Amino acid sequence: MTTAIWWIRRDLRLADNQALHAAIAAADQLIPVFVLDPTILKSEQVGDAAWRRVAFLFGGLRLLDAELRARGSRLVILQGNPTEELAKLASETGATAVFAEEDPWPYARSRDAAVATALRLHLVAGLTVHPPDAVLKADGTPYTVFTPFLRAWKSRPLPVPGGLLEPPSVPPVPQQVASLPLHAERELPPNALFVPGEAEAQRRLGIFLADHDLGIYHYAENRDRPDMEGTSQLSPYLRFGMLSARQVIVGALRKADDAPDEQDRHGADTWLNELVWREFYISIQAHFPETADHSFRRDLQAIAWENDEAAFEAWCAGQTGYPIVDAAMRQLWQTGWMHNRARMIVASFLVKDLLIDWRWGERWFMQHLLDADPSSNNGGWQWSAGTGTDATPYFRIFNPILQGRKHDPEGVYVRSWVPELAHVPLRYLHAPWEMPTDLQAAIGCRVGHDYPFPVVDHGWARERVLAAYARSRSAG
DNA sequence: TTTTGAGTTGTTCGA
């Protein structure tokens, strides 16, 4: 009788789970384990900032437990240092091996290295369709520019072994193994935007892939409109592995192949590209772990950030006086999610307009986004800051007024998240300080009283950040 | 080794 441990980390699913399959193939008894790691939970909890993520995770774990019980198994919850907890479990049960999905996040790698010194740890691919070492340049070094990476990625055959896509039957758990209860500080409200679980993830994927005005075929036209539900909103599910990258990418490729016309195919292609961006940033993190807390570009490591605490608080609270920025930050605070276009706008605003270190924004996103993934979040912030892998021209600075007018042309997004601006005429909605004072009084929205003045003048801030970047570049 | 083409997502200004 051999016993194996399936160590679940960010792959909360039964279908298309290569680590689970490898574990099943190796053992007669299987112990599915999730270790509540204080290092992760603590670092994510500043105040109770991460309560929503924890609640989403715990909800997902409970549902995974229910799915396992329906198959005669169950989920074992442990708490503490993973090496100690797993070693203890292995000695109690006689488990001889641990199977887990590979994760290139620097903390995950050091954690796994520690576990591997104590136990036979098998790390199995699955976080991405193509593991970081599978997409390399001809000379064996990693890509650092997206487009060539995309070409190479697409030229690789898609590994789709048969049978993996269906949930497997799971061997039983030894009787004596104890599990801790899951108590979240706060539970997700019943009307939460995101309901956890593999079944919900599959349901949402099915809806996005179906033919309708807000589906994959219209993604290319709709994706930049935060006032519409034109994106898949699958990111929290990918983050916790309630869906596999392969399930999603196979879906996108099939829809691209089946597209009735060129425009539909373009929609599916555009969405696929976004998924390849995820793979790209995971590859970057695997090969350049130092970029987790440093600019990828060395010449931009010496920027003299302003780091004004009060300005940062205004940004966090959605009180900057720029409506599109405030709408987005309040959407994040209230739902744990933010539209992708809005992420770019608030990131550009924090870094370029407020001249605040991109790491501050990165941390805020990590704490509040349900989908916060170290690789994608870091890559996105470094891209916005212009410090990342794809050198964006230094002069690409978003104008929050123009971005608002362009991407929220009817003001629906701003009005739904910034209710004090609900009655501001569209003409002034993205620059309310330009409203005549008698109009402000008439509609009950006095700028400086009911809604803040801009924390910074965009034109002035633009010159300031250009100068700060120029100084760093000439110093480096 | 050298050369060549290209690089997610913009803004501003002046005609």
Place this chain on the structure above:
DNA sequence: GTCGAACAACTCAAA
């Protein structure tokens, strides 16, 4: 209001 050019130079990838 619309349109095209300027905004710099640099690094990467591949031939």
